[in-house]
Amino acid sequence: MKKLLIILALMWVSISAKSQIESPVHWSFSSEKINDQEAFLVLKANIDPGWHVYSQFIKEGGPVPTSFKFDPSPAFQLVGEVLESPKALSGFDKNFDMKISWHEKQVIFKQRIKLKQATTITGSLEFMVCNDHKCLPPTDEQFSISVGGSGSVAPQAANTGKHKQSGSKNAAVQSKVEQPTTDGMPGESTSSYFGILIAGFFGGLAAFFMPCIYPMIPLTISFFTKQEVSRRKGIQKAFLYGTFIITIYVGLGLLITFFFGSSALNEAASSATFNLIFFAVLIIFALSFLGAFEITLPSVLVNKMDEKSNKGGMVGLFFMAFTLALVSFSCTGPIIGTLLVDAVSKGTYYGPAMGMLGFSLALAIPFTLFAIFPSWLKELPKSGGWLNSVKVSLGFLEFALAFKYLSNVDLAYHWGILNRDVFLIIWITIFAFLGFYLAGKIRLSHDSETKTLTLPRLFVSMLVFGFTFYMIPGVFGASLKSISAWLPPITSQEFDLTRSTIPEKSEITTKKKYASLFHTPYGLDAFYDYEEAIMQSKKLNKPILLDFTGWSCTNCRKMEASVWSDPKVLERLKQDYILVSLYVDDKSELAENEKYLSKFNGKKIKTIGQKWGDYQAATFGTNSQPYYVIINGSGKQLTAPQAFDLDISKYVTFLDKGVAAFKNM
Incomplete structure (x- = not known):
């Protein structure tokens, strides 16, 4: 009877351990x-x-x-x-x-x-x-x-x-499945479209004050005030003109969606090639705005549209709107291109059309209102050198935005070229030059001389300089929370004064194994390799915190941002523990002599991520992340592991128990 009970107990322990391997x-x-x-x-x-x-x-x-x-x-x-x-x-x-x-x-x-x-x-x-x-x-x-x-x-x-992960059989197969629907692209939401619409609207407002469009307002409005005796017909034509502007630009957005198709838009959203193309295109647009050259359409096309606009009626109004779009292309082209790049990069199906809707609304509304109320023209500022300043300022902003797309590729492929501090230095330089330009200290060849500084220009330059100074502490490790969404993650920061001292060269046997040592948040020095952490634990007589994590683990980032950042937790991690982060989704290939066949599930282990995933499952009976285990220098588990839990007090208790167990060994 006792033997039967012992066998049943062992079976229960085995089943309990295996049950944590989830499928x-x-x-x-x-x-x-x-x-x-x-x-x-x-x-x-x-x-x-x-x-x-x-x-x-x-x-x-x-x-x-x-x-x-x-x-x-x-x-x-x-x-x-x-x-x-x-x-x-x-x-x-x-x-x-x-x-x-x-x-x-x-x-x-x-x-x-x-x-x-x-x-x-x-x-x-x-x-x-x-x-x-x-x-x-x-x-x-x-x-x-x-x-x-x-x-x-x-x-x-x-x-x-x-x-492949757990070795368990799947559910029974089905011989018949329902027809899937494809009535919408995955990943789309109303909030995404609204954001694209708003971005397009602000882009249209910026285009309205460009030197290719702003001087055309009086000429265009005079058409409506001189051609019609009836005010009612003049208002109707003004509304039609605005409607045609919207139709032309939204049609452009729909053509892009139709031409490339939904799969190409989603490929563009995630493709390194497309992001590199976006970077190059935005650099070209920026150089155009800064006066290096002008992006223009063939004059033959513009002249033909202008001729057709004189036909009168609805056809004439349509071609008049079309002529506005063509004539102003040298100024609006880069803005439209930037908006379309941003819309495509979000992977939304109707994103380009929504961006063009916002852009055309910002252009059509002023033209329509001025056509209805021509007396408002007297209140508009006169054309002058300030229009070119708007264009040049947008060129600087295009430069800054271009590096965001380059950063996307750099992060995805771990090139390490555009780390957070390098990115910030580039942005600080760009916005500093923009501030000096607005303050009249820098003048380009096509600028008119700035004899006096107007109040609006002074205030804008002050805002730009304020933003520039705000970014400077970020080079030394400051979080810069208000613009963190635009920056590479703080874990890519190489020069960080908040980070604790890096071990001396004698303590580092292989820099490759210490890759995460230079990319761990909040100044923590984390090991990337288990064996190296074991050696350091024995040398410093400290327990080890195994951090089973992943590059793509969103809950791991939540724990780091919400729990590890707490001063009480951070102090314990820095002073009491040897931290080793084991990334179970790391795609780096193991050396041929390090590849092996897993005894746990019979799977061939080829990558670093598979190695640590196999170690976690085989040793601790679980395959989920984040997962934290405290061990000593011999690999012995000291206390109950900790999984995802944003309760800081529980995590502090977990760390304190580990230290106490280590001291009582």
Whole structure:
């Protein structure tokens, strides 16, 4: 009887340990006939309550998006992109400083194929799953889907593969799946469109005060006041003119969406190539505004539109609005280009059209109002050198914005070129030059001489200098919370006076292993390699805090921002512990002699992230992050681990218990 009880107890312990290896996503794979030559590959995920899987459409630098790889074969051809339904939920994540999209309960992915013969299609998918308290490491799932041929494509269900993270079997496959809907792009929200609309409106206001448009106001308004005897008809024409301005610019935005398509817009939002192109385009626009050259359209096109505008009636009004757009292109082109770049970078389907709607409203409303109330023209400031100052000022702002897109690529691919302090130095330089320009201390070749400084120009220059001085402490590690959304994360700061002293060179055996030592927040010196942390623990006689984390773990960033930043926690982490951050989603390849076959799940361990994920699961019976474990220099666990919990007092108690247990060994 005693032996039976002991066996049952051991079984219970084993089951309890294994139960912490969570597998909240259950995949099934099947095919669905479209016609005799085409079919859908259907990849369906049933998600446990409280968990969510990320959409395909997430920009670089955020959580790991769901992605698919289909093994090539002459038996079939992929058609278009992978569709997903239902429409993804979305929201702004302040930890990643970006909008993210996700699915709950269930999501269906469909890949259209052109079938040449009966075959079995194989491949893999990668996904990441989180709930409100933790994330699991990115997981690879293998699939195999049989598709019929010989003139027909029969719907067939394929067996699901083995779950690569936990080794557990998935739910039973289904032979029939519902048709997904594609009525909206994943990741879109009303707030995103409203933000693009507002940005477009301010861009239009800036364009209104450009030297290519502002002087045209009296000429345009005179058309409405001289051509019609009836005031009623004049007002009607003014409204039509404003409507045509809006139609032309919104049409441009819709054309971009139609021409590139939804998949290209989402690719642009996350593509390094596109972001580099955006950077180059904005630099060109900035140089144009600064007077290096002018971006103009062919004069033949402008003259033809001008001729057609003299026809009168609605057609004449339309071409009159079109002529305004063409003539002012040298000034509005860079602004429009910047707005479209920003809209496309957000990955929203109708973003370009919304940006152009805001832009055209800001142009159309003043022209329409001045046409209705021409006496208001007397109140407008006279044209002069200040118009060129507006143009040049926008050129400086274009320069600053360009480096934001370069920073996006730099962060996503870990180039380390544009770290936070380097980025801030660039911005400080740009805005300092803008301040001196507005104060009349710098004059470009095409500027008129500034004999006196007007009050508006003085106040704007003071604001610019104030902003410049505000950024300077950020070079030395200040958080600059009010503009943190525009800056690279503080963890990329290399020169930080708030960071504690870096170990001497003799303590560092391999700089590569200490990569995170230079990128840990709040001045913490964290190790990246477990073995190095063990050596340091023995040398300094301190316990080790294992921080199982991930580059794409949003809850890990929440813990760092909300708990680690607290002075009581920060003091203990700096003084009492050897901190080692183990990134379970690090894609860096292990050396060939370091790769191995996991004894825990039989999986080939090829990357650093897989190594630490396997170590966490095999040693501590869990695969979620963030996860904190306190051990000694021999690897022995000293106290109960801590998972995601924003209660600072609990985390302080957790750290204090670890120190006490270490001293009582």
